[in-house]
Amino acid sequence: MSEQTQNTPSAPCDALLDYAYGELEGAAKEAFEQHLAECEKCKRELEAFGKVRGAARAALPLLDPPAAATGALHAQLLHAAAQRKPSRATTGKLLSFPRRVMQHPGLLAAASLMVIGGALGLNWSKGHLFMPAAERTPAMAEPAKVDLPKGATTAPVVAAAPAATPATPAPALDETTTLEGSLAKDKAADTKVLLDVPKMSAPMKVRHAAPPKEPEFEAKPAKNADSAGELDLRQPADPNSFGAVTGAGGAAKKEAPAARGRYKSGQGDVMNYVTDGKAAEKTTAPAEEAPAPYRNEAPAAAAPAPPPAPKPAPPATRSQVQTVAPNAGYAAPEVKQQKADSWQQPVQSERQVMPEPQAAESVQSAAPPPARKHSGKKSAAPAARDDNGIGATDDARKAFLEAAKSNNCSEVIRIYSDQTRTKRVWATPDEDAEFTRCVSQARREQQSIDNAEQKRASKAKKAAKPAAADAPAQAAPPPAKSNSAF
């Protein structure tokens, strides 16, 4: 039996306690008073409870807290109350969770780890974990990859490109500046441009590349942020144009509108060969920083299309553009690898690292104005390079001269490209001139071949369409070939 049922008297008697303690009011109080007048039991209980309450109050008087403890207790309580921070109603409930996180060391550490981990994960997912894009040197990026026309030969040309400098407009070159002078100047630069010499129909001349032309190529967007400034230069509409462009970011887009090949950001040094049948265009910015070592690069490794370098190649063109970081200790990536994200040191056999004094010397030689002549100091440089462990220099020089005498242009171009890539300063002014002549000749030959092909194509079209035989021949112009740029 529960307490409730044990002590449940009649319904009016339930209000005895409420009445005894003054909790009845109004009609309920009057009703109980009427009941109390009639119920003797309730009267006795009420009287007894009153006596007990009186005795209890006498037995349990309200005592004051001890005075000694009250003062200190009071002060402590007030101190604790004063140190309490304002309630959430004052500061707002919105910031309660961040405030709680900031006040708790464990939560703060966890939040920091989450932020750092999230940032790393984001960078990892984007492939930028190791280095921001802005700090990457151009040579670390993917090497230049150029679509080549059929039967192209390789004619690497060295150009300068300070990697860390922003894009600056290239200085204007004199119209009469020869390619020879530009080539010599480029040797002291930091960016190596491997340029397949295309067929040339006219002597190459260096033109100022600054005036932007209407782009005739389709520029692919950069693959990602790492390859900012990297352009993919498509087949130019002009079949006679060829070239490779190095330059500072997107600025080189318009500096080499007719160039075909993949552009690698050189950031400051622009070398542009554009031969539209009459001229070659080249712009080189002055190289201010120490030059990077040049790497000997197999021409056949750049693309499967070109024939091996030693073989006499048809006068087609192949352009390769590759930038090399100005950092002397950094290894330019292999073209075979197509990607150069690694920081590992280069293989010494693949590259000849120029000592710092020689690099400075090379910079000096590149410093003169565009129309400069090769000095004797420059001519003495190859001997110094020969002492650098390059034993085949003399043989290569002899072979170069023999090929030049026999007018074997493809061999001249091959040897020149090999040696200039291997050694920073290899060619003498005479050799440069021979190379320039051979490049021009090869281009002219290619031009003639292309013209002949166009004529044949026109005739074939006319024969295929007898209905259009009466139409004038010029009504059906030859379509531009996508792969025969030159």
Add this chain to the structure above:
Amino acid sequence: MLRYREGDVRAFEVIVTRHRKPIYNFILRFVRDAAQAEDVMQETFLRLIKGADNYEKQAKFTTWMYTIARNLCVDASRRGKHRKAASLDAPIGEDEGSTLMDMVSDGAVGADGKAIQRELAIRMKQAIEALPEEQREIFLLREVSDLQFNEIAQVVGVSENTVKSRMRYALEKLREALEEYRDLARAAQ
């Protein structure tokens, strides 16, 4: 309390001043030890400070405060560290300092009304302390703290009818104790 929650420290001082005496008496009668009662009272006010942010004006502040105090008293009683048996040397009157031994030795029961009232108080106090805890806490909250039955129900966490039932039990037991004393006093006279 709402003012203190908004940052008014003086409001808390008012709370302490106003409720210090009744809360101390309730705790003292509950734990039956003056030192422990001070500790529990201080802890009660500290709990009020800590819980000020969570205080919502849904219940009476007194109810909330006595709930904290009652829970602390229950914990202290369960620990039982300071629970003492009635000692003959312990002061029975807070203001006098007389002991039960004094009253027994002098044999002055019924000598005058003051002595009878004093003995009655002692008996009554012993009877209250002898109440079961569930009845005693309700009796104390009603008689000492002057809480209403519905408030007591909230503090204790039982229904109001249960509170009244326990109160009735407590009163009847105290009445029985008082009747025994009256019989004893009549016999002595």
